[in-house]
Amino acid sequence: MTVTVERLTQYAHGGGCACKIPPGELEDVVAGLTAAPRDPNGELLVGLDTGDDAAVVRMPGSPDAVVATADFFTPVVDDPYDWGRIAAANALSDVYAVGGRPLVAVNLLAWPRDVLPFDLAREALRGGLDVAALAGCHVGGGHSVDDPEPKYGMAVTGVADPDRLLRNDTGAPGLPLTLTKPLGVGVLNNRHKSTGEVFPQAVAAMTALNRDASAAALAAGARCATDVTGFGLLGHLYKLARASGVTAVVDAAAVPYLDGAREAVRDGFVSGGTRRNLGWVAPHTDFGAADEETRLLLADAQTSGGLLVAGEVPGHPVVGELRPAAESAIVVR
Known part of the structure; x- marks a missing residue:
């Protein structure tokens, strides 16, 4: 039997990328599962080794490489159309993060068919x-x-120039x-889930494509990048610094925040995912x-x-x- 739904986020244990498996636990799960022994020709240009944003495979006889990725999550906002838009922008972001161009996508939908009306699912699909x-x-x-x-x-699935990837x-x-x-x-979404307050600035940020930023980075000659999602700025930066063999220095005063983010932290709207992110990077960060407020915002699950x-x-x-490279992989100043 279907029921009328007012708060879609109340049917999820977490929200958005904050519901990801914690980074430390995930690395333990996938440890040793690299594809190198099964790729003698070196066609897999980007794989599991450094936890990059998407897989990239060189196509023999073609100037292009294939980019493949998948991403899905529980409702991050109550509006199903906005949720669909956010989820699609987030999935497409992995292609942009490696310098690629998306070509085709297929939907991934899990639905409690006896609990939630399919009209809501249709709206999410329409947003995507x-x-x-x-x-x-x-x-x-x-x-x-x-x-x-x-x-x-x-x-x-997308394509990229194998000689001009962002890694x-x-x-x-x-x-x-x-x-x-x-x-x-992350903290604004957690406040939304807890109180029902709506934050248009957060929805606007989450639905904005990373297409133009990716193109601008490539045009400027960049060759190293990642996108900032569920592991927070510090988590994704730690992976980048570790993979590149460098130390990353963060100027905390230069980092931009959405209006209301600091207030949300002060009022206690910090997800468990954000706290786990901070716990993971803390041993590697000066x-x-x-x-504490700044640390939580830098680790906020985006x-x-x-x-x-x-x-x-x-x-x-x-x-x-x-x-x-120095003693700490990350230094916050």
């Missing part, structure tokens, strides 16, 4: 379709399952760090004089966040720099 159209990406069906908890996302293992000392979206959607680029990207703030 509209964002994919904005990105010039075809949507060709997908897959659905009956599930106790609603989940939606996409598997996306998380190509950072070098001396490069500036640029962030293309403000932080804070926080200096950064207070959904459909921006790109973090090793290089300058016109129109976006520089928030730090890469330096030769």
Whole structure:
């Protein structure tokens, strides 16, 4: 029997990318599962080794490489159409994060069919379709399952120039760090889930495509980047610094935040995912004089966040720099 639904987020144990498996636990699960022994020709250009954003495979006889990724999550906002738009922008972001262009996507839908009306699922799918159209990406069906908890996302296939990829293992000392979206959607989404307050600035940030930022990074000559999602700025930066063999310095005062983000932290709207992110990076980070509020915001679990680029990207703030490897992988100043 279906029921009238007012708060879609109340049917999810977490929200958006904050519901990801914690980074430390995930690394334990996938340890040793690299594809190198099964790829004697070196066609897999980007795989599991450094936890990059998407898989990239060179196509023999073609100037292009294939980019493949998948991403889905529980409702991050109550409006199903906005949830669909956010989920699609987030899935497409993995293609942009490696310097690719999305071509086709298929929907991934899990739905509690005896609990939630299918009208809500249709709205989520419509939101995903509209964002994919904005990105010039075809949507060709997908897959659905009956599930106790609603989940939606996409598997996306794209193309990239194999000689002009953005990777998380190509950072070098001396490069500036640029962030293309403000932080804070995690704590604002958690406040939304808890209170029902709506934050249009957070929805606008999450539905914005990383297409233009990716193109600008490539045009500026960047070769190292990642997107900032469920592991927070510090978590994704730690993976980049570790993979590149450098230390990353973050200028905390230069990092942009959404309006209301600091207030949400002060009022206690911090997800468990954000606290787990902070716990994971803390042993590898010199926080200096950064207070607890700043630490939590830097580790805030983002959904459909921006790109973090090793290089300058016109129109976006520089928030730090890469330096030769030191005792700590990250230094916050």
